[in-house]
Amino acid sequence: MKRVSSLLAAAALSLGFASGASAELKIGFIYVGPVEDLGWTFRHDEGRKAIEQHFGNKVSTTFIENVPEGPAAVDAITDLAETGHGLIFTTSFGFMNPTNTVAANYPKVKFEHATGFTRNTDNMATFSARFYEGRVIQGLIASKMTKTNKIGYIASFPIPEVIRGINAFTFEARKHNPNIEVDIRWVFSWFDPAKEAEAATALIDAGADIIVQHTDSPAPVQVAESRGVYAFGQASDMSRFGPNAHLVSIVDNWDSYYIDRVQAALDGTWNGGAAADVWWGLSKDGKGNGIGMVEMASYNEKALGPDLYAEAIALEKALFSGARHAFPCAGLKKQDGSIPEECASGAPHLVDFPTLVTKDWYIEGIAQSIPK
């Protein structure tokens, strides 16, 4: 089920014999999928490699992959804490409670949890990316590329992060083309290539000519390629799985955050607890300073054509600089037609907390309802 493999043969040789290797800091990663999912987990593993490259002998890293999001996660995280890892990254929303549990038992170990929102102890921090900024650009492209006005959206679980993406996408798409219908199918898995492929097939059979996915495998892009429709890549650059079908990928880039946090841990400036929550979008601070966690990769210029390509790039720049917010209040309504609370009280756009963090409502224009 789980497997740990070495990254570099040399590193494996030097570390193979002793648990107490010479490295100052042992860093452990818990992955929800396999490294070769070529999506979410793959990108976290790239971040781990970036740490190794940046810090060299000062740190050593380990990962455990395919960890289920239940008691097995508590065991796996405990294993890392028990074997002397000083900094542990847990990289799936479902690890939120297991990470909090173990963090309470090992106060000297530092924990970083991706995409969660609870930090019960001072040795626990969370981080997340504003992937929905990328969804805005996808929405623009989809609205101009579709001929059937039907977009197929493959969603994983009805959690806030996924719902944010659906909303950001639909909001932008319908702004440019109000006839667009977004058909959402839930596969209830982060990584299940067979089911993702079947969802893509079912959506294309039902008339969708653009496939959006919030799941981790390249299978939907591959299906789109063989069926002659368009698709967007998720988490990593998936252009090679569908050279014609692929329009643009939202790539997660954890490298600079991971390096920042490891540096802080080495320097003794690492902080956790109630306030330790970091969100980066296309840019670090949302105002155009620094490269963030979200990156748009491999625009298919041939398919987009020069005008749409320029428009997409302009939108990306606006989102990067903060000139444009993904959820501006102008024209934004909930599915039931009501106006979101903060918009009603005059804010220019939706705010991070509590709305975006705990969001569980669709915007106007989505016909389906969130599965219960």
Next chain:
Amino acid sequence: MEWAYLVLTLVSVLNFATPLLLAATGELVVEKSGVLNLGVEGMMIVGAMTAYFVGAHIDLEVCTVPHFSGVGCLVGTSSIPMERFAIVVLTGGLAGMALSFLFALLVLGFRSNQVATGLGLTLLGLTLTNALGSGSGDLKVGRVDTLLGTQASDWGIWGPLLNMNPMVWLTIILCLTVGWVLTHTRLGLIIRAVGENHDSAHTLGLPVQWVRLGAIAFGGLCAGMAGAYISMIQIGAPLWKEGITAGAGWLALALILFATWRAERVVLGALIFGFTLALELRLQTLAGLPSWFVPWLLPSLPYLIPIIVLTLISLDARVIRRNAPASLGKLFEPIS
């Protein structure tokens, strides 16, 4: 639109049904010879992994990936021609067969308990593929060529159906042929005699152990090839991940029960199972269904149907007696 949608649904149904049918065909022969091999799932997944890796090494070229911190990767050529695909499927089948020989050694040679050995075989298959199957991230296997290629559109709405991998049609033919061989030929008679009563078969001078060894090997071959279909064809492009068969082997066993050991009913059952599997994501957005229908009942149907059908059939003991091999799962001790 409606007809085209039905044809596309049929494509999905056949796509789900094919590996179940192929594995069930093999297991049908095994059970007819009086052996119960519960290791189908294990043989399937080993076949799936072997086929994928053979497919990956049969043609590779080097590529570079943008935005992947400069790592190189190996990517298969854009397509695998049909002849090479046949080799790939066959190696998957041989891998399944290799595993089935271990089962045969323990069950026939060491007279071990068939249920426990079969379960052990499944466990072995899953463990082996977990251990060996990791690190396939940089392998990408080329898409398998289709019969019609881009000319599929000439056939209108039937194009997607006609363009399916030939394994789909060959599997149906194989299953019906196996059914015919079992009922109409001397070989079939021998297999059935061995499964019906191994002691009388032995007294008659039939080589009980060798017949069973052959049947088990055939079962392994079919299960391995069924796994190869899953990793090479089913998803639309070749793909390997741990646990990719996801219970298909157990469904194949259920299929035989459903069919009460009759080949033509195995085909029918495979289509019904494929239909229920294909419906899940298609009916998800349909309004008006009870809330438990799509998420609970539909995915459970392939497991509930055989229980219900088997119970109905079992109520009439004669039907079972007519088709079920009487020595199924029983220990054979040659009197010497």
Next chain:
Amino acid sequence: MIRLIRRADVTAIHSLISIAVAAVLTLVISTIVLFLTAKAPVDALMQLLTYPYQGGTVIVQWSKALNMAAYLGVIGLGLSICYRANVWNIGAEGQFAMGGIGAFGTWLLLGSPTAWWAIPCLIMGGAFAGLLWASIPALLKTQANTNELLTSLMLVYVAAQTLFFVSNGPWQAPVRYSPSQTVFLPESVQLNAIIPGVPTFHMGLPIALGLFIVIALVVLYTPFGYRLKVTETTPRAARFAGYSPRVTVWAVFLLSGAMAGAMGAIYLMGDIGYVTEESNFLRGFGFSAIVVAFLGRLHPVGILLAALLLGYVAGGASWIQANLREDDSIAGFIEVIALMSTLASALFLQYRVQWRGFATQPQENR
């Protein structure tokens, strides 16, 4: 050539020889596999065997092994009762899952209490749900003569789907803690850790041990146990003795189902705290318990040892995974190798192997 002659009567010596053969085979083959797969085999083997004393917290490491052994032991004992009666219940995974669902359902039915008395109620609710789930194949077996092996197995998948359904449907938590799950049971209705900081060593473990001892005594020293023994060794004699096969089928199915269900309830209250979809809830205990039953040769003492062995090995595999970056699939390999060796070496228990030289008719003995 080799000739096999069935032993008229099996003595303790034969048993010991057969176990010794299995143990040696397992040790040798497992070591070979480890040397083939591990990056640093010597270190891996050493740490796999002695991991509680390799720098981690000793009690944490031991309790990891004991926790798993508790589930495998109790469920395996239940299954062994079935197998001794020649009833093939291989659906313990489903009965375990329904136990978890049943316990949570009981908690909801009682009006979501927070008092301690809910704990025994939930265990009983879980046991009852497991029993009900096991009664389906028993009913079909006795009323329609349906093959229980396949019906019990098929029901595992229906139970798994039920886990998915309840955790995404009617019982889904209002605040989305995790992709698909129910609310947490309150702290007071959870089986708390006996030693603070060691969550896997919880009150459920002594309860499981008690359950194991009671059932083991029943199997070893009561008329029911005698009935099992007769049914196992000479099924025909069981009929002459007036033992109704129907009653036997019902009894063993219900008992094993209730045991798996009770463990599902303990798992719910001790290890997980909520119901969630199958890939996160189920850990394969119901299937590994089948291996445990056969490794233990269907005897309570053997089952206890086998459960401890598999629990210890699993803990060791996860230790070398985290500490040495070795593959933890070695645990699966050892499980399979031990099972296959035990099954194969049973030959020497049941048969006398006679070497007859090369001259005599070889075809006769194949």
